[in-house]
Amino acid sequence: MLSDPEIMDMLGTGIATTVVLFAAAMACGFCIALALTAVNLIPWRPVRSLVALYVEYHRNVPTVVQIMVWYFGMPEILPQALRAWINQGNTEFSFALIALSLNVSAYYYEDIRSGIRAIAGTQIEAARSVGLGAMQALRYVVLPQAVRYAVPPIINRSIILFKDTSLAMVIGVTELTYQAKRIENATFQTFQIFTITTVIYLCVSLLISALGAQIARRYPASFKS
């Protein structure tokens, strides 16, 4: 099986798609989460309720369903121009990316928010009273600590995101699981291809969590040590 270049090609496509989907969703999700954090600073209640609703929707609806809503449902109401633009490229991939990014952004946002909230308000007061400006206090006092609180849960969530990329197969994105299924249909060597795929998922997930543990060790959240 591994000597068949065609099969290897399919597997390669699967791995590449999974990795690209994961990395892109992580990056987009993080940017959206930052934007949400900024938006939530607006002291106007409807805005905050909307952000809360956004977070609750993405946390309480299964990721597969979110993907299906985007892929099957949203084209009905998206503007024609936008739809044409998406259809020009890889439609399935684009919708999977949108759904996964929005999904993970809700979790990232919560992690960032609790990271910032973990920093006592007295620290900001202290920073301001020794003469730092608001931005300086944020830059030198709050963020360096908040990041340390936020990074471990963000990495945990990223592992789940990595596993969730497999859900994109339901709409036909050629990611690893989808390709494994196709290779199985082509070769009937179910055991081999499933083992290879499982090991790949296992290794990447463990690698990400090892990376997370490394970061948590080097930059501990509490400064006691």
Next chain:
Amino acid sequence: MIEFLHTYGLLFLVGSWPNGPVGGFAGTLILAFLGLAGAFPAALLVALARTGDNRYARALSTVWVYTFRSIPLIMIVFWAYFLLPVLTGTEVPPFSTALAAIIVYESAFLAEIIRAGIQSVPAGQREASRAVGLGYFQSLWSVQLPQALSNMIPSLVNQFVSTIKATSIVYIIGVQEAAFSAQQINSIELTAALRTYLVLALFYFLLCALLSKLAKSLETRLRNKRLGLAA
């Protein structure tokens, strides 16, 4: 929208029952509940091995937990779909296949919850119960687990929510549950995709948001109890 719900509400709620197997949201709930309940004994064993003194049992249970937490549920479902008929020698219905996969998958997550629960009981409790003459299992059964279990309840509810959400993928092997109903409706209606999937999402949203709220209030009550504030 009212007409849509009128026509398909029942299909969403119970699938093709009573003319066929129970599906829809009832199917989802049954699958999630049986999955979690079935995973509990296995998870308990894994958790005991993880907290125990036997080095090999500890290593094995650690491998179990890390493996099944690190691979997507779809992959486990496919494995079950492929392996179960080979192992049992007969055809296995989709529901049982999905249930087996969910049990294995959830056992890894549940084991960590149970482990945390057991470790949350002060060591003095175990030592004291052993000192008054209870055996290992007696101490576990009548002293440690009851306390651990009550500490675990909020996490268990949360895990139930995760399980409900996780089950939504098993429609791909033909299990009748909520996402399967949506798929059916979508293929009947053809032009109501957005409505269908939004209703599906709304159902999940209400169910899971409610359960998450419950978990949160249970957690608050538990914390107050620990702090001695409870009424």
